[in-house]
Amino acid sequence: MDVDAFVLTHRPLWDRLDSLVKRRRRLTGAEVDELVDLYQRVSTHLSMVRSSSSDAALIGRLSSLVARSRAAVTGAHAPLASEFVRFATVSFPVVAYRAWRWWLGTAVVFLAVSAIIACWVAGNPDVQAVIGTPAEIDKLVNHEFEAYYSDHPAGSFALQVWLNNAWVAARAIAFAVLLGLPIPALLLANAANLGVGLGLMFHAGRGGFMLGLLLPHGLLELTAVFLAGAVGMRLGWAVIAPGDRPRGQVLAEQGRAVVAVAVGLVVVFAVAGLIEAMVTPSPLPTWLRIGIGVLAEAAFLAYVVHFGRQAVAADETGDITDAPDVVPTG
DSSP states (O other), rough: OOOHHHHHHHHHHHHHHHHHHHTGGGGGGHHHHHHHHHHHHHHHHHHHHHHHHOOOOHHHHHHHHHHHHHHHHHSSOOHHHHHHHHIIIIHHHHHHTTTTHHHHHHHHHHHHHHHHHHHHTOOOHHHHHHOOOOHHHHIIIIIIHHHHHTSOHHHHHHHHHHHHHHHHHHHHGGGGGGGGHHHHHHHHHHHHHHHHHHHHHHHHTOOHHHHHHHHHHHHHHHHHHHHHHHHHHHHHHHHOOTTTTTTTHHHHHHHHHHHHHHHHHHHHHHHHHHHHHHHSSSSSSSHHHHHHHHHHHHHHHHHHHHHHHHHHHOOOOOOTTGGGSSOOOO
């Protein structure tokens, strides 16, 4: 498609539609009909441009025009409750589901690194000597680790945990603008910290005790961190290898997907923080505390798979700009 000729031919229609949208509250009956007709036609133009051109500026202009026109034609935005339901049942789970390979790969590498470092630390006194003195390690494994979960009121501790976890995920997502390159280093640093702690606790014979405190909240918490890192790295890869679509279009879609995940993880981390504050330090039997964590993890994964699979079957991507590409009929 000759983009210059296409723009030259259709620009008067776009300008006319823009004028009608700006005066949408003062239109005559004939102008309302004209607005609907132009909205349909420009929606088609947008689809044509997206499929045939990589001109990001033109795509952006038409996307904005079609979105504003759609709002004018439909009269209002969808009710807030409907937007929330769509986000919870489509936008967030479909993005998480589509990223499952990146998500699973991130989890496998993270846990493998933690396990390797834990074994190395637990079986190597020289490494332990570098980490700290015997007195410092004894204080860590016999007091500080357990005290971390019980020295603060549950409410303030839940907030502290939520902020800390959200910050880790936020950095992973923010690093997507750097093609995701710093994300592996961020995740590996956290994997190393976990591995060191596990190694010291297992060497002291308290590995089971540590897992009893970590697993109730850690399953859901780490799953959310893995998802944040996965979508950030996926965005970076989309820039490097956009496939047969314009790089700008792919980047925009993946960028909006990252935002959807960031918003959804706020809730996930809130749940993990509540479990860490209320369940982890509780006097409940270890098996019950771990069972609560397993139940929360299973519920989250089932939610993503159920709604994500449904959305994929409906050809949903979770992208907020999908709607204007649909040409209304009638």
